[in-house]
Each structure stands twice: as C-alpha cells, then as structure tokens.
Amino acid sequence: MKRFAFLFVVLSFALSARAGLPDPASLWEFDGPDPNVATIGNALELVGTVAPAAGVTATDGAVTIGEGSYYICAHGIAPNGGGAKVNEYTLLIDFSYPADSLSDPPAGYNDLFQTDPTNVDDSDWTINSSGAVGIGAVGYTSSAGFFTQPETWYRMVLVVDNGLRHDVYFDGVEIFKGNQQGIDGRFSLAETLLLFCAGYEQDGDDAPIHVSTVAIWDTPLESHEVLSLGVAGESVLAVNVAPSVDAGPNLTVEMEPNGVAVAHLSGMVVDDNPNVAVVWQLLSGPDEVIFEPGVDPNAIADATATFRTTGQYVLQLSADDGAYTVTDQLSVNVWAPGYGGLIVGWDFEEPWNGLTVNDVSGNNNHGVIVDGAHGVSEYVEGKVGQGLNLLSDDFTETGDWVSLDLILPDRGTIALWMRPIDFYNYHSVFDNSGNQDDWEMWIYGDGRARFRVESDTAVTANLNALAEDGNGQGKWWHFACTWARDPNLPGRVTTQLYVNGRLAQEMTGTWVDPGPTFFLGGGHANNDFCNATFDDVKIYDRVLAPEQIAQEVYPNNMPPTVEAGADQLVWLEPDGTGSIVLSGTVEDLDGSPVGEVTALWEKIDGPDAIVIENPTQVETVVAITAPGIYTFQLTASDGQHVVKDVVLVDVWSHGHDGMLVHLPLEGTVQDVASGFPVFMVDGADGDHRYVDGIDGMALELIGTDGQTDNDYVAIDYVLGGRGAVALWFRPTWLYNYNSVFDNSADGNDWEMWVYGSGELAGRIQSGYVRGVHLEAGTWYHICMTWYRRTATPDVVDQYLYLDGELVATNESEWVDPGTTVFLGGGHRDNDDCNGTFDDVRIYDRCITAEEVLDLTLIGQ
Structure with missing residues (x-):
C-alpha cells in the first residue's frame, strides 16, 4: 500500500505576480x-x-x-x-x-x-x-x-x-x-x-x-x-519572498456506486518566480491516490484526485521557488455512497475477536482494541444486543481502550450509550491524541459529565442530579456531543452536550485542531481510563438536530416534549390576592402509541394557598393568596413515556422589591434593609475612611495590593439561587485582582475583581462576565445578577451591568456560596481592595434591566 506518491510537477509562466515583503514600520x-x-x-x-x-x-x-x-x-x-x-x-x-x-x-x-x-x-x-x-x-x-x-x-x-x-x-x-x-x-x-x-x-x-x-x-x-524573514542576523528587508501556498478547504466526497470518488483540488500558489515548481502529493491515507491536472490550464495548482478506498486522506500542495519550499495541507474524507453523515458506527454485534470492533457505517473505520496490562475488554449484554466492556479503575496505569485513526471534522457529533460502573475523577468516556486537555469527555467523582474541545468550551451535565434516585452510577446514559466550527471565525467553535436526548449545556469558545487518533475509554498517556460498558457508538461529520438526537435515544417512539414556560416574578395585589397564568407547551412529533397525549399541572413545592383552575390544560390560571416561592410541574404522557418540566413562580407581597441587604454607608456599615450583621474588619495593613460619595457619604478602603491584611467589610448573608449585587465603585488605582466583592466559599467562586489593565471580571464558578474596562478615580455602577435554572439547577445564568447597560453574560456551573459576603476582599486566598464603595444592595431575585438602570440614577 503506497503511503507517499509524488504525482506531478507543473512549471508555469501564468503565476500571479505580487508585491514583495512590506518594509517594517x-x-x-x-x-x-x-x-x-x-x-x-x-x-x-x-x-x-x-x-x-x-x-x-x-x-x-x-x-x-x-x-x-x-x-x-x-x-x-x-x-x-x-x-x-x-x-x-x-x-x-x-x-x-x-x-x-x-x-x-x-x-x-x-x-x-x-x-x-x-x-x-x-x-x-x-x-x-x-x-x-x-x-x-x-x-x-x-x-x-x-x-x-x-x-x-x-x-x-x-x-x-x-x-x-x-x-x-x-x-x-x-x-x-x-x-x-x-x-x-x-x-x-x-x-x-x-x-x-x-x-x-x-x-x-x-x-x-x-x-x-x-x-x-x-x-x-x-x-x-x-x-x-529568515533567521537571526539576516536582513529583514527581504529581496526574495517565499511563495504563498493555499491547498484549499478540507473536502468530503462520497464514493460512486462504481467504487470511485473524485475530488477537485482548487489550490492556489502565488509567487514572483515564473518557474516555481508545484507538486501535489499524498501524505497519509488508506490507499494510493491518482492525481491529474484540473480543468483550468491557467491555475497551476488545479488538480483532480481519484480515490478507490474509503477513509481519510491528507494531501499536500508544495511550491519551490529555488530558495524556499512552502507547503500546505488539506484533508479529504472519502465515505461510502449515501453515508448520510455517519462516518463511524460501532454496534458491537459481531463475534468477539479481542482485536477489532467492526464499523457498520460502510466506511471501514474499524476500531483497534488496545489491550493494556491492567485492563479488561469483552463483549457483554449491552443497551441493545451486545455492548463493549472496558473495565479499569481510578488507579489503572495501562487499561484497555479502543483506538481509531480519525481526524475529527470541523463540525460533527459523537453519540453513544454508556453505563458507568462507578464514578471517579477523570473517568474517561472518550479522548484524543491531541493535547491531553482537548477533545475529550470524562466523568468526575461527583457525577458531572463534561465534554470540551478546549477549556473554555466545556459543557457539563450532572448525572446524579438527572438520575431519579440521585445516583447516576450503574445506569445507561445516552451522550451526544456536538461541535460546530465557525466558518467566518475559524478560531471559534460552539459545543453542545445532550444527555438522554435533552440539551444540557451549550458553550462557544476556542477552536483547537484535534489529533489524528480518536480513543474510546481513554488512551491518552496523561489521562485516566474508564470503567464502563458502551453500546452503539456513532460519529457523524455533521451536527445532529435535537429531534435527530432524540431519535437516537428513542428509535421506536419518541417521548413528548414539554416546556413549562419561563419562570415568573409576581406581586400580590393590595388585598393580598393575585393570579398567574401557566402557559406551557406539549408536543409529540410521532404521536402516542396508545391514544391521546395527556397533560397535567401540579404544584410540587410552595405554600398551599393556590387553586389551579384547569389542571389538565397546558394553559391555565392559578389563583394565589400568599407570598412565597412556588414550583409548578407540567407532566405529559403518551402512554409509554412520561416527561416533566417545572416552572418557578416567585410571589412577593404588595410593594416588596426583594432587596434584603442595603448599605448606604453613611458613616457606618449598618444594613438598613433587614438588619443582617455587618462588620468593618480592621486589617493590620489597611485603613478606611468615609468620604463624599455618589449619594451622601461613601466608604473608602485604603491599603497595599496583593494578599495583604487590609480593611474590608463582612456581611453575614448567604446568597440565594437567584439574586443581584448592585453597588457604586471607584477604583483608587489599578493592579491585578483588586477585589470588588468576595465570598467565604472557595477562593475562586462568587467574586468580582479588577485587573491591572482596568478590566472588570466576575464569576460564580466556571467562566466569567468580563470585557469592560474601568479607569482609576472614576465612579461606576456595577450590578451582577444571576439566575439558577429551575429545570437544570446545576447551571446558573450570570449577567453583568455597567452603568445601567448589560455588558456581559455567562453560563456557569452552580456552586453553593459561603455564609459571608465580603466587600473589598476578605477571602484569605484573594487580593484586597483599594477603592471606594457606595449604596451597596443585595437582592434575593434577579432584578430587571429597568431596575438596574433606575439604580444608576440615585444621587442625581
């Protein structure tokens, strides 16, 4: 089998001339x-x-x-x-x-x-x-x-x-x-x-x-x-500029019924040397490739490539002007006729041979079983028919895994069934031969399953939270991980994680090229192995739509989809009564196998002072006579599947705005809203004083930068699942991690700070709200609000407002806050503050954009 084949050399006088290297500024x-x-x-x-x-x-x-x-x-x-x-x-x-x-x-x-x-x-x-x-x-x-x-x-x-x-x-x-x-x-x-x-x-x-x-x-x-530009010591005022070479975009072609696939290679070479030598060649692939000149005689890099075997090929275009040889590569995916986007299909239904797993997609992407000294691999009863056991543990040094030489495409889906036998940190689901921290999925010891292309694209679902009994171990889970590289911003990619057919999380972050090998159950030298059973592993070169992912999970009868609607915030009337409208949706695309789809509204949490007028209608009115937090559940059944969704309704008494802490800072740190204990902590390295503020007096914290013993304010208050922190802040000077507010939880959770560049950043757990810059000596109104999702409570949406405008959003993992909120530092692992505070408010609800804007008008 030929791996390398130099194919043809073109000497052309039809090159596009271009200017030389520009002089430096x-x-x-x-x-x-x-x-x-x-x-x-x-x-x-x-x-x-x-x-x-x-x-x-x-x-x-x-x-x-x-x-x-x-x-x-x-x-x-x-x-x-x-x-x-x-x-x-x-x-x-x-x-x-x-x-x-x-x-x-x-x-x-x-x-x-x-x-x-x-x-x-x-x-x-x-x-x-x-x-x-x-x-x-x-x-x-x-x-x-x-x-x-x-x-x-x-x-x-x-x-x-x-x-x-x-x-x-x-x-x-x-x-x-x-x-x-x-x-x-x-x-x-x-x-x-x-x-x-x-x-x-x-x-x-x-x-x-x-x-x-x-x-x-x-x-x-x-x-x-x-x-x-050459190497050190050479002139940067270059006379001869190396050729510009572009092999063109990656390609996907289907085999014709006659077993042949032809790809048009539209490469480009630009150079000022009319005798530049241009070569197409095969770098890697399952079989030899036949190259022939293309249809455009004036395009020296135009060619056709003929393939007779399915698989992934890497082709290289090179140009040699006598001084420099420049190359560029592209990949060509050659797949079976009518493959429909499925490039790998492992159903594990063939007889066990201990060496390979068969690809039923028709693309010959057969997996190789790597038999480690301490691992076990075997076929056992699976989700449907046979499944693959890959049995290791948390401390296995050389486990078993499945290896496939495959470069994942720019957009695609990995879908599989997995039954994890136990949870431990970095329990591998799949992995990649690239960087150890890229292109991988794993499960933590606390049941969180996570997929990422790069660190800022991580999407997560908590299997213990999704399991009805609170224990995700030993159960079959269907995972579908999708990614889509942005063609207009090729350095960006959007990732999604679906669990049992439902979207758990979506993120957009940094694209990084995958390695040449895909691993099931571990395989990267620096990552852990898995202890689980797999079934029906599929890889697509397209992003499956939500209904297609649901079809993977429920091939015979898909459950109905249920949406209970958006969470609501309601105030009672002056007489103590009120009403809300519950407006949900129930859809069943493939119909019920036994009759009509039914719907039912129920209150599952909150005070009893309610009456649901029509509980079997997807839209109904609820009468309420007491404040509190109510959770309503909409249940749909098609006779085979029962699906539920919840909506939270936050009901307040007439006139209450949800503000539980208010520090006007008029010469004292007293809370005038609810009387929560607030303390001025007098550090050995810092000082504080009251100065003119936005509205009356303000509190200035003075000290050194870094993890020092400066002054700060401690508020004995536990932040809730939804809420807001709003305050005026004026940084005295700029340095890294100048704390605005902090928390007694982990040093990297529930905090906000200013970098030395002036950039403001805040986080709850994962990711940040950031991207705006402050100047020393200038007042800013800062408000961070958050909203823990009702249906997926391990996810919290975070919003950052500056001077009344929404400037950043973030989707974070939820983590419980500590028992104390700090202004200006306070956590021993974080830096202290040099800045001035005024009109600090903490709410136990996510205040609206209009309310945030109103707060910026105080003192004017």
Whole structure:
C-alpha cells in the first residue's frame, strides 16, 4: 500500500505576480556608535543603560540589556483592526541570553515586552525559567515542545491580528497558534511599547538579554512572509519572498456506486518566480491516490484526485521557488455512497475477536482494541444486543481502550450509550491524541459529565442530579456531543452536550485542531481510563438536530416534549390576592402509541394557598393568596413515556422589591434593609475612611495590593439561587485582582475583581462576565445578577451591568456560596481592595434591566 506518491510537477509562466515583503514600520539594528538610532522610524528611548555585545555575526551589532533597563518604543503605527489601539501588527526580535538568566531571581523570568506604557500591569511576553517563550493568556512554546537554549540566537516573530490570530514563529517556523485576544485588549498597542521591560512596576523579571534586531510591521504577516524573514542576523528587508501556498478547504466526497470518488483540488500558489515548481502529493491515507491536472490550464495548482478506498486522506500542495519550499495541507474524507453523515458506527454485534470492533457505517473505520496490562475488554449484554466492556479503575496505569485513526471534522457529533460502573475523577468516556486537555469527555467523582474541545468550551451535565434516585452510577446514559466550527471565525467553535436526548449545556469558545487518533475509554498517556460498558457508538461529520438526537435515544417512539414556560416574578395585589397564568407547551412529533397525549399541572413545592383552575390544560390560571416561592410541574404522557418540566413562580407581597441587604454607608456599615450583621474588619495593613460619595457619604478602603491584611467589610448573608449585587465603585488605582466583592466559599467562586489593565471580571464558578474596562478615580455602577435554572439547577445564568447597560453574560456551573459576603476582599486566598464603595444592595431575585438602570440614577 503506497503511503507517499509524488504525482506531478507543473512549471508555469501564468503565476500571479505580487508585491514583495512590506518594509517594517520601524526597524532597530543596534549598531554603533548610537545603538538606539532607528534604521526606520523613531529612535528608541533608553531607560537605564545598555552595553555593547557580540551580535549574530562578526559584523552584526547588538546590545546587552541588564536588569532595571528597558526601551520606550514609539512604533509609529496608527490604530487599526477596528479599535482605538493597534490591533494588527507583527513584532520581530532577534535575541539570545546568558545561561544564568534562567535562574536569575526572583523566578528566572526574562520579560520581552510590556504593552502598558504605565507599566502597572504584568509584562506581556516573557522567557520562563525552562526556556519556553510566551505568556499564560496566549500560551507558551512549551505546549508545542519548543524551548530556547542559552547562548543561542533566535529570530522570534509574533503575528497579532486580535480576534483572529496570535501566532508565534521561531526562525521562520510556526511553533504554535496562541489563544486569540480581544480587540483593544491586553495585546493591543498604545502609542508606545516597552521593550525588555519587567512589568508590574519592575518586579525583577528582567534578567540580562542580548538583542540584535527589533522590527515591527503595521500588518499581520502571512506564514510565507515570515519564512522569508529568515533567521537571526539576516536582513529583514527581504529581496526574495517565499511563495504563498493555499491547498484549499478540507473536502468530503462520497464514493460512486462504481467504487470511485473524485475530488477537485482548487489550490492556489502565488509567487514572483515564473518557474516555481508545484507538486501535489499524498501524505497519509488508506490507499494510493491518482492525481491529474484540473480543468483550468491557467491555475497551476488545479488538480483532480481519484480515490478507490474509503477513509481519510491528507494531501499536500508544495511550491519551490529555488530558495524556499512552502507547503500546505488539506484533508479529504472519502465515505461510502449515501453515508448520510455517519462516518463511524460501532454496534458491537459481531463475534468477539479481542482485536477489532467492526464499523457498520460502510466506511471501514474499524476500531483497534488496545489491550493494556491492567485492563479488561469483552463483549457483554449491552443497551441493545451486545455492548463493549472496558473495565479499569481510578488507579489503572495501562487499561484497555479502543483506538481509531480519525481526524475529527470541523463540525460533527459523537453519540453513544454508556453505563458507568462507578464514578471517579477523570473517568474517561472518550479522548484524543491531541493535547491531553482537548477533545475529550470524562466523568468526575461527583457525577458531572463534561465534554470540551478546549477549556473554555466545556459543557457539563450532572448525572446524579438527572438520575431519579440521585445516583447516576450503574445506569445507561445516552451522550451526544456536538461541535460546530465557525466558518467566518475559524478560531471559534460552539459545543453542545445532550444527555438522554435533552440539551444540557451549550458553550462557544476556542477552536483547537484535534489529533489524528480518536480513543474510546481513554488512551491518552496523561489521562485516566474508564470503567464502563458502551453500546452503539456513532460519529457523524455533521451536527445532529435535537429531534435527530432524540431519535437516537428513542428509535421506536419518541417521548413528548414539554416546556413549562419561563419562570415568573409576581406581586400580590393590595388585598393580598393575585393570579398567574401557566402557559406551557406539549408536543409529540410521532404521536402516542396508545391514544391521546395527556397533560397535567401540579404544584410540587410552595405554600398551599393556590387553586389551579384547569389542571389538565397546558394553559391555565392559578389563583394565589400568599407570598412565597412556588414550583409548578407540567407532566405529559403518551402512554409509554412520561416527561416533566417545572416552572418557578416567585410571589412577593404588595410593594416588596426583594432587596434584603442595603448599605448606604453613611458613616457606618449598618444594613438598613433587614438588619443582617455587618462588620468593618480592621486589617493590620489597611485603613478606611468615609468620604463624599455618589449619594451622601461613601466608604473608602485604603491599603497595599496583593494578599495583604487590609480593611474590608463582612456581611453575614448567604446568597440565594437567584439574586443581584448592585453597588457604586471607584477604583483608587489599578493592579491585578483588586477585589470588588468576595465570598467565604472557595477562593475562586462568587467574586468580582479588577485587573491591572482596568478590566472588570466576575464569576460564580466556571467562566466569567468580563470585557469592560474601568479607569482609576472614576465612579461606576456595577450590578451582577444571576439566575439558577429551575429545570437544570446545576447551571446558573450570570449577567453583568455597567452603568445601567448589560455588558456581559455567562453560563456557569452552580456552586453553593459561603455564609459571608465580603466587600473589598476578605477571602484569605484573594487580593484586597483599594477603592471606594457606595449604596451597596443585595437582592434575593434577579432584578430587571429597568431596575438596574433606575439604580444608576440615585444621587442625581
């Protein structure tokens, strides 16, 4: 079987000419006698001192920048990329460093640049003590196995297009694609950039470094242009630019009934050399491929590829201009005729052979059983017919799993039945040969099942909460995990998790390419194995619709769908009476197997002072004569399946607004709403005072930054499943984790803070509400509201308002709050506050946008 086949070479004179590499906006080459002078642009402004150093070659100038010294760089680039700052740029640095820089106190870090000209934030790009280069927000080169070495010159190129790209190259080779950053955010440039500056007020992360060249462009260069820049010491004013190569989009084709599939390859090559050599070749696949010229004689990369075996193929287009060879790849999925999107189907109904599991989709994606020393695999009774046992435990070092060489597509669905025998942390459902923390599904010891492409796409369902008896172990669960990469924003992907046919959670986050191998039940060297039975495992190259996922779970008769409606907030009339309308929906797409579908409304929680007028109608009126929290349940039955949904109705007495804590802060921290105990905690390192506020007096907290013993306010109050915290806040100065409010729960739950960049962020447990920036010395009205879902109480919706406008939302896992709410810090694992508070209010309901806006008018 041929794995590699060079197919044809085209020499063409019909190439599209294109301009050469653009000159940088600014260039500094550090040659004597004044190394600060620019070759292009403005001279660098030195803070401190530098010393001459040996460059990359004998004729190359360089300087050594020691501790406490840095350059102020006026790069000369106008704001771009759709923001008020520079959001599109390319930064090149030729550097080396002495060996002792990796152990230089305090932590062996060596900062490369700082985007904040005030230098109150942490640096934005660094070399760490292992020689990896990067930063936590974007990623380090160590994630790609790349580490710099002492006394070695490197040409680092950082390509930034905020919202789209954050790519890192060394000596012309792309090392990794970093996490994308926001427009006008941390990695946007102001008018000046600090080079080799230890951020956070010169915190010591500036070990000696040698620098030979710095250049900056006002555009994000393409990969072939970065390749043309060469290696450290070479001129950045390139004469010959490497070809631009695009193999085209990934393709999916179906086999014809005659057993042949043909794909049209519409690649593109652009170069200024009319004799560039262009080659299509097979990199990997189950069989050989026949390449022939395409229909367009003027397109040198136009070709057809003929396949005679189903499977995944990786094809490469290369162009060689005599100086540079540039390549690009695409994958071609060749599937059976009429495959309908199903690319893998394992039903485990064939005789057991201990070696493979059969693919019934017709695409020959047969799984390989990897027989570990401590695992057990076998066919047993499954959900339907036979199932596959993969038996390990929490401590298994070499378990059994199923392996399949398959690159997951840009959009798809993994659907399967699983009966977990027990729960333990990181109990694997499926895994991938990519990064250990990407493209995986697992179950925690507390019963939470989680799927993710990347960390910010994690979707979760609590199996114990979904099980009627509260124990999800030993039961059959149907999981359907979907993902859809955004074709317009290829760095973004939307994920979904369905459990037993119902959507549990949906998230949108960062796309990351999957590895070449799919694992069922574990398989990645750094992840745990499973202890469960599987059945009917399917992989699709499309996102199944909700009704199609329900059909997977209920192939013969789908249960009715029930919606009890949105939760309601109601006030009684002055005479103490009131009414609500329960408006639900019941649908049964395939009808009842035994007769009519029935509906029934019932009150399952709350006071007894209610009368349901027509409990068997999906829309009915309920008379209420007492305040309280009521839960109503709508039950539908088709004679075979019974489905339920609930709605919560929060009923208040006439005139009550739900505000349970109110601190006007008029010279005291007293709660004037309900009299909850509130304490001013006097820390050893901090102070407080009352100053002029938004409405009368305000409380100013004064102290140092960091995890110190500053002053803060403690409120003995337990936040509820829905609620709001609203307050006025004026940060005195900006530093990382300047606490606005906090909680006595875990140090990473139920909190809000301000970064040194001014960005405001808050969270309940997972994810954040963030994306707006504050300025020191300015008053802001901040309101965070939350709403724990009635039907899925392990999920809470979170909203952030700034000055009366909704600015961010988040979907978080629910976690119980602690018994105390803090203003300005208070949790020992979090930083304290320097800022002023006024008119602090806590509600036990999610106040409306109109009510939030009204709060911003107080004092005006």
